[in-house]
Amino acid sequence: MIPSNRRDVLRAAAAVGTVALASAAPVARAAPRIAKPSPQVQPALGYAPDALAPAISAQTVDFHYNKHHKGYFANLAKLVAGTAMAAASLEDVVLATAGKPDQRALFNNAAQALNHNLYWQSLTPGGSAPMAALEAAITRDFGTRAALEAELAKAAMGQFGSGWAWLASDAGKLKVLATGNADTPLTMGMTPLLVIDVWEHAYYLDKQNRRADYVAAILPLLDWAGASARLTA
Ligand code: MN
Numbered sequence: 677m678i679p680s681n682r683r684d685v686l687r688a689a690a691a692v693g694t695v696a697l698a699s700a701a702p703v704a705r706a707a708p709r710i711a712k713p714s715p716q717v718q719p720a721l722g723y724a725p726d727a728l729a730p731a732i733s734a735q736t737v738d739f740h741y742n743k744h745h746k747g748y749f750a751n752l753a754k755l756v757a758g759t760a761m762a763a764a765s766l767e768d769v770v771l772a773t774a775g776k777p778d779q780r781a782l783f784n785n786a787a788q789a790l791n792h793n794l795y796w797q798s799l800t801p802g803g804s805a806p807m808a809a810l811e812a813a814i815t816r817d818f819g820t821r822a823a824l825e826a827e828l829a830k831a832a833m834g835q836f837g838s839g840w841a842w843l844a845s846d847a848g849k850l851k852v853l854a855t856g857n858a859d860t861p862l863t864m865g866m867t868p869l870l871v872i873d874v875w876e877h878a879y880y881l882d883k884q885n886r887r888a889d890y891v892a893a894i895l896p897l898l899d900w901a902g903a904s905a906r907l908t909a
Pocket residue numbers: 740744792873875877878
């Protein structure tokens with residue numbers, strides 16, 4: 677049964693979407709630099725499902741990518757159907773709905789779709805090294821990559837319940853932070869560079885409740901070259 681306010685929620689979302697799309701600046705916040713706006717279509721995995729094993733098993737990738745991540749896109753498609761939001765980028769939907777209690781379902785599904793896009797892009801088999809600009813920024817803001825990785829691990833472990841640990845660029849300055857549920861530094865005016873999913877579905881099949889083991893296992897798989905590209909986009 678469809679809640680009686682469903683139509684109003686969608687109408688409000690569509691109105692916001694129209695305003696956001698018609699305006700050069702979608703929201704009043706500082707606009708993060710987005711190299712290429714993400715369409716409302718789940719991107720292909722950039723590697724085989726078993727390519728991250730044993731840190732992340734093929735079974736976990738299968739459930740995570742084909743059930744959880746895909747599910748957010750499916751929910752989002754239902755929520756935006758027939759509204760102006762249907763043509764918006766994921767970033768625009770997230771920015772237009774953040775902090776609006778009557779659009780929480782739309783925000784949650786768009787943000788989770790977008791956050792997972794970056795999660796899969798944050799990992800690469802065997803890991804990679806940062807390019808010069810990111811290397812210099814890491815040295816400036818954290819001293820060493822090991823120190824930055826320790827901060828990331830601390831943020832991942834310190835997030836109570838479901839959420840994300842991020843490396844983001846705040847107008848060029850690197851910041852490590854954690855967010856709860858679907859929240860993203862994008863809505864704080866930052867450009868997300870790397871993210872670690874710390875929802876239990878990201879690791880429970882492989883590590884059960886041992887989040888620390890999961891975080892330690894995937895730090896060597898981080899795609900610092902990809903983060904470099906996002907920093908200088
Ligand atoms: Mn997830």
